[in-house]
Amino acid sequence: SSGVRRRADGEVEVAGVPVSELAAAHGTPAYVLDEADFRARARAYRTAFESAFAEVGAGVDVYYAGKALLTVAVARWATQEGLRVDTASGGELAVALRAGVPGAAIGLHGNNKSDAEILAALDAGVGRLIVDSLVEIERVADLAASRGVVAPVMVRVTTGVHAGGHEYISTAHEDQKFGLSVNAGPDGGTSPALAALEAVVARPELDLLGIHSHIGSQILEPSGFEAAARVVLQLRADLATRTGALVEEVDLGGGYGIAYLPGEEPLEPAPVAVSVAQAVAAVSRELGTPLPRFSIEPGRAVVGPAGLTLYTVGTVKPVTVSAPAEDPGAGATFTRLYVSVDGGMSDNIRPALYGADYHAEVVGRASAAGTVLARVVGKHCESGDVVVHEVMLPADVRAGDLLAVPATGAYGRSMASNYNGLTRPPVVAVADGASRVLVRRETLEDLLGLDLG
Ligand code: LLP
Numbered sequence: 001s002s003g004v005r006r007r008a009d010g011e012v013e014v015a016g017v018p019v020s021e022l023a024a025a026h027g028t029p030a031y032v033l034d035e036a037d038f039r040a041r042a043r044a045y046r047t048a049f050e051s052a053f054a055e056v057g058a059g060v061d062v063y064y065a066g067k068a069l070l071t072v073a074v075a076r077w078a079t080q081e082g083l084r085v086d087t088a089s090g091g092e093l094a095v096a097l098r099a100g101v102p103g104a105a106i107g108l109h110g111n112n113k114s115d116a117e118i119l120a121a122l123d124a125g126v127g128r129l130i131v132d133s134l135v136e137i138e139r140v141a142d143l144a145a146s147r148g149v150v151a152p153v154m155v156r157v158t159t160g161v162h163a164g165g166h167e168y169i170s171t172a173h174e175d176q177k178f179g180l181s182v183n184a185g186p187d188g189g190t191s192p193a194l195a196a197l198e199a200v201v202a203r204p205e206l207d208l209l210g211i212h213s214h215i216g217s218q219i220l221e222p223s224g225f226e227a228a229a230r231v232v233l234q235l236r237a238d239l240a241t242r243t244g245a246l247v248e249e250v251d252l253g254g255g256y257g258i259a260y261l262p263g264e265e266p267l268e269p270a271p272v273a274v275s276v277a278q279a280v281a282a283v284s285r286e287l288g289t290p291l292p293r294f295s296i297e298p299g300r301a302v303v304g305p306a307g308l309t310l311y312t313v314g315t316v317k318p319v320t321v322s323a324p325a326e327d328p329g330a331g332a333t334f335t336r337l338y339v340s341v342d343g344g345m346s347d348n349i350r351p352a353l354y355g356a357d358y359h360a361e362v363v364g365r366a367s368a369a370g371t372v373l374a375r376v377v378g379k380h381c382e383s384g385d386v387v388v389h390e391v392m393l394p395a396d397v398r399a400g401d402l403l404a405v406p407a408t409g410a411y412g413r414s415m416a417s418n419y420n421g422l423t424r425p426p427v428v429a430v431a432d433g434a435s436r437v438l439v440r441r442e443t444l445e446d447l448l449g450l451d452l453g
Helices: 019-026 035-056 072-080 090-098 115-124 134-147 192-202 223-243 269-287 350-354 444-450
Strands: 004-006 012-014 030-034 060-065 084-087 106-108 128-131 151-158 206-212 249-251 293-296 307-322 333-341 361-363 371-377 386-394 402-406 427-431 434-439
Touching (some): 019 307, 019 434, 128 134, 134 206, 206 223
Parallel strands (some): 060 084, 128 151
Antiparallel strands (some): 004 012, 307 402, 361 402, 427 434
């Protein structure tokens, strides 16, 4: 994160606090969040999109996607920076409400919302429910009727635009569970997306706010957003032609990519905002429809780079490896240093789940030694338990060293587990030279307390 400095003595500071102090005060593993960096990224997204869309005459709302990391304090930071909060379940909704986020500034997603989740959202007066199927449209309408309210809804559509770094996190292709396709089926009739929009229009208990599309994650160039916007605006025009209803809002989802490794280029908010705003203005002119209000839902881009994970090194083991037959140096052997840390796939499942790459550094001390090829692994009973596949570390890396893995703010704590009975690490915020625990470390009592014997 931008508040991270390495001192000449090798100590690394986050927002003015040495990581050695953080480790001593809070233990390891620990998720460390740079509050000012989170706030700056939230602001950067809001101001970049607000000014680019104002330029073409459209309004925009930025929702922070809480699935990346949602705690009460994080929800407050997002709100204080002028963002709304996007939730993916009743649990995330409860955290946002506990934080005091006004219901009107909350959205609720989910392809399989329970009645209890829908009712909780209606009772909280959420600003929008994003509906994902015909059956859900009828269910939300019935539940709204039972409460005597009108539910504000957006329909999630799939535009056929694929984007993102990995198959499992590209959610816009057709053969997957999310959304309703804008393409007609084999019979060539009405598309599922249009049918769903018409179903919403037909129910007086529903207020059709607009159309939602999310094209994928960790996207590093703007063309996918432009292509999706074009498809959604066309669908909006088609709906208007057929029913007279010109929906007011279009959401383009999240997916803004970040740098995970040194030297990688993130998607910067300002240029993507400008190119998307200009594309939607051009398409709206072509279609002869007034511009809708837009919204976006970045998660990773706001919180990912603001977080790092601190681990303590334990076992260090050199392993002799033969280069595989297909490699140029086939048969030659080399040594890979396996550096084990006190966490692993339970605090960051992304390397094991997606083959995600991270960087790691020994922090808290300087080293005059050269570097060696290392693999950082966790302490789980599973050989795929990798934290960093490949990284150069000081040759004298040893038990007791502190290791920092940057860019773990998103989808680390939020996808953490208790695999092998590990307790989930705390989330520690650092600001203005002081640290504060946002979510405490789990204890064995927490784990045992759930087990009723
Ligand atoms: N909006 C919707 C409807 C989404 O489905 C998602 C992510 C987002 C917003 C936020 O996307 P972001 O800006 O954070 O990329 N667990 C995976 C990512 C799955 C994301 C699913 N949806 C990972 O660790 O990479």
